[in-house]
Amino acid sequence: MSEPAPARVPIEPGYFTIPEGPGQAPRLLGSRCAACAEVFFPRRVVCAKCLHRGTEDVELGPRGTLHTWTYCHIPLFGKLDAEVPGYGVGQIDLPEGPRVQSVLSGARDELRMGMELELDLEVLRTDAEGREVVIYRFRPLTPAEAGR
Numbered sequence: 365m366s367e368p369a370p371a372r373v374p375i376e377p378g379y380f381t382i383p384e385g386p387g388q389a390p391r392l393l394g395s396r397c398a399a400c401a402e403v404f405f406p407r408r409v410v411c412a413k414c415l416h417r418g419t420e421d422v423e424l425g426p427r428g429t430l431h432t433w434t435y436c437h438i439p440l441f442g443k444l445d446a447e448v449p450g451y452g453v454g455q456i457d458l459p460e461g462p463r464v465q466s467v468l469s470g471a472r473d474e475l476r477m478g479m480e481l482e483l484d485l486e487v488l489r490t491d492a493e494g495r496e497v498v499i500y501r502f503r504p505l506t507p508a509e510a511g512r
């Protein structure tokens with residue numbers, strides 16, 4: 365009998381969903397303006413486009429297109445080592461409209477402007493209650509996913 369998977373909690377609530385089961389993708393949590401339908405990430409109460417007060421919560425992605433990116437060699441949460449020499453940071457255009465900035469997974473030579481990426485979760489650490497504390501990032505699609 366296998367151990368149940370540890371519970372996962374976001375590093376900060378309100379930014380992304382954590383799937384309950386396998387095969388489900390996490391989603392970013394955004395807002396859609398009730399008046400002009402502009403979509404935002406992260407969530408907001410007042411529309412930045414028309415200043416209407418009143419938005420509805422929407423789930424975004426999970427896929428987007430890499431608008432631009434760079435590669436960093438300074439530690440992120442102290443995790444750089446010989447195996448992980450750096451990490452990408454990019455701006456991703458979501459199909460709903462927002463352009464979001466995110467850490468990217470994948471090697472430097474895998475990243476290309478215009479490529480499709482998918483939201484993914486990474487375990488940062490385990491907290492005092494044994495739960496996995498997760499962050500979001502975007503990753504390149506696998507060849508199988510890209511062919512779908």
Ligand SMILES: [Zn+2]
Nearest residue numbers: 397400411414
């Ligand atoms: Zn609006």
